[in-house]
Amino acid sequence: MLKGKCVVIGVTGSIAAYKIANLASALVKLHADVNVIMTKNATNFINPITFETLTGNKCLVDTFDRNFQFQVEHVSLAKRADIFLVAPASANVIGKMANGIADDMLTTTILAAKCPKLISPAMNTNMYENPIVQDNIKKLSDYGFEIINPASGYLACGDTGAGKMPEPETLLSYILQTIAFQKDMSGKRVLITAGPTQEKIDPVRYITNHSTGKMGYELAIHCARRGAKVTLVAGPTALEDPLFVETVHVISAAEMADAVKSRFEEEDIVIMPAAVADYRPINPADEKIKKDQSDANGNVIALERTEDILMSLGKIKRKDQFLCGFSMETENMLENSRTKLSKKNADMIVANNLRTKGAGFGTDTNVVTLITADACRELELMSKADVAAAIMDEILASLTQSEYKLRLS
Numbered sequence: 001m002l003k004g005k006c007v008v009i010g011v012t013g014s015i016a017a018y019k020i021a022n023l024a025s026a027l028v029k030l031h032a033d034v035n036v037i038m039t040k041n042a043t044n045f046i047n048p049i050t051f052e053t054l055t056g057n058k059c060l061v062d063t064f065d066r067n068f069q070f071q072v073e074h075v076s077l078a079k080r081a082d083i084f085l086v087a088p089a090s091a092n093v094i095g096k097m098a099n100g101i102a103d104d105m106l107t108t109t110i111l112a113a114k115c116p117k118l119i120s121p122a123m124n125t126n127m128y129e130n131p132i133v134q135d136n137i138k139k140l141s142d143y144g145f146e147i148i149n150p151a152s153g154y155l156a157c158g159d160t161g162a163g164k165m166p167e168p169e170t171l172l173s174y175i176l177q178t179i180a181f182q183k184d185m186s187g188k189r190v191l192i193t194a195g196p197t198q199e200k201i202d203p204v205r206y207i208t209n210h211s212t213g214k215m216g217y218e219l220a221i222h223c224a225r226r227g228a229k230v231t232l233v234a235g236p237t238a239l240e241d242p243l244f245v246e247t248v249h250v251i252s253a254a255e256m257a258d259a260v261k262s263r264f265e266e267e268d269i270v271i272m273p274a275a276v277a278d279y280r281p282i283n284p285a286d287e288k289i290k291k292d293q294s295d296a297n298g299n300v301i302a303l304e305r306t307e308d309i310l311m312s313l314g315k316i317k318r319k320d321q322f323l324c325g326f327s328m329e330t331e332n333m334l335e336n337s338r339t340k341l342s343k344k345n346a347d348m349i350v351a352n353n354l355r356t357k358g359a360g361f362g363t364d365t366n367v368v369t370l371i372t373a374d375a376c377r378e379l380e381l382m383s384k385a386d387v388a389a390a391i392m393d394e395i396l397a398s399l400t401q402s403e404y405k406l407r408l409s
Ligand code: CTP
Pocket: 253, 272, 273, 274, 275, 276, 277, 278, 306, 307, 308, 309, 310, 311, 324, 325, 326, 327, 328, 329, 340
C-alpha cells in the first residue's frame, strides 16, 4: 500500500518512544521506505539500533555525524519525504518547531520538509494543558501541520488525563489516510452499510446472523482514504469505529432502513454489504419469555418480513446515483445474484458463495464476482481491503461512463 513512499518519523524524548518500533515495523510491512530521526533525549528511551534493524535505514540523531549517506542529509531526506510524522512529540520539540528553531537533525529536517506533516503530542497533562504549549500547537496547526489529538488515560508519570500518544495503529491510520491513495473520490459522498442486524424476540434474545461487518468497514476506510465523505451505517459488530468516517450505529433492520433512507438523497454512491435480517418477530415481548409460556404457545415465534432496504432505494434512485448491493449465496450464485440486480434495480451486485474457500463471514479474505447489467467479472482470492479497492475502481469507472452518457443525452 505504501510502495515507493518515503515516510520520515521524528522520535522525541518521551516514554511513548518505544511504541514507535511497532509503527516502523508496520510501515515496513506495507513496503514503505521508513527513515527515523531521533532527538538525543529520545535515545534514552529506545536505542537507534532498534529502528535501524526494523527499517534497514540509518537512524539519524546528530546533525554533525560525519558518517552520512548523503552530502547534506537533512535537506536530502526532507526532499524525499512523502510524509513526516513527529511522534511522540515532546513539548520542547513542539516549541522549537512552532518557532522555527532548528538545532538538531530532527528540527532541521522538518524545517526543510515541504511534505504533509503530522504531529502527535505526548506529555504530562499539565504540560499539555499549559497555554504556552497550547499556543505552540495552535501555531503549528495554523502553519498547516496536522495535529493528532493525544488520547486520555493513565500516564507514565502517574497522572490521569490528556497527553497519551495514541496507539501505533491510530498513527498508521493517519499516515495511510494522508498518502496511501490519490484523492480521486474527493467531493463524492458515499454511504455504506455493514454488519448484521438484531431483531428483538424479548429483552434477552434476538435473531441475527454471522456477519462481522469486516467487508463494509474495509469499504468505508478505503473510500475515506480516496478522499470521499463517508457515512457508515453499522449494525452491532465488534469492530472499532474507523477514523475519518462518520459511523451511525443501528441495531435492527428498521433502524438501518431509517438511517439509510433519510440520508439517501444526498449520497452519490450507496453500497450495501450489510446482512440485513429478512424477518423479525411480529410481537417482541416486553418481559423475558418463560419456558412454560413458550411451551403453551407451541414454541413458535411468529415472524414478519422486514423492509428490503436495497429494493426501496432502487425504486427512488436518481440516474446520477450508484447503488451497489451484495449477495451471499450457497448455490446458483450467478443466477440468483442477477435476479437481485434487476429485481432491486441496483447498478451492481457483489456476489460471493459462502462455500468458496476464503470467502464469507469473519474471514480477512473474500472471493467475489462483480455483476452489472452487461458484465460479470470474477475476482481472485484477495484480502477484504483489496476487494474494497477493486469494487471502488469498478464503481468509479462505471460512474465516469454514465456521467459521460448523461452529458451526451
Ligand atoms: N438487503 C436489504 N434489506 C433486506 C435484506 C437484504 O437491503 N431486508 C440487501 C442486502 O444488504 C444486500 C442485498 O439486499 O445488499 C441482498 O441480500 P441477500 O440477503 O443476499 O438477499 P435477499 O434479497 O435477502 O434474498 P434471499 O435472502 O432470498 O437470498
